[in-house]
Amino acid sequence: MKVNYELCDICGTCAGVCPVDGIEIGEFKVNIDNEICINCLKCLKVCPIKAIEEGVS
Numbered sequence: 001m002k003v004n005y006e007l008c009d010i011c012g013t014c015a016g017v018c019p020v021d022g023i024e025i026g027e028f029k030v031n032i033d034n035e036i037c038i039n040c041l042k043c044l045k046v047c048p049i050k051a052i053e054e055g056v057s
C-alpha cells in the first residue's frame with residue numbers, strides 16, 4: 001500500500017483497522033510497513049479521503 005502524502009491529513013483511521021498493525025501514525029506522516037502488509041485493502045477502503053492506493057512506494 002502507498003499513501004498519497006499530499007492528501008493524507010494523518011487522521012489515523014487507517015491504522016485502527018489494519019489487522020496486522022502495519023500502519024504507524026507518525027507526527028508528520030503515516031508509514032505503512034509493506035513487509036508485513038497482507039493486502040487486505042481495509043485501509044484503502046476506510047480512508048475518508050482516498051489517500052491510500054495499491055502498490056509500494
Ligand code: SF4
Pocket residue numbers: 003007008009010011012013014015030046047048049050051052
Ligand atoms: S485514513 Fe487516510 S487520511 Fe487518515 S491517516 Fe490514513 S491515509 Fe491518512
Ligand code: SF4
Pocket residue numbers: 001017018019020021022023032033036037038039040041042043044
Ligand atoms: S492492506 Fe490491510 S494489512 Fe495492508 S496496511 Fe492496509 S489494512 Fe494493513
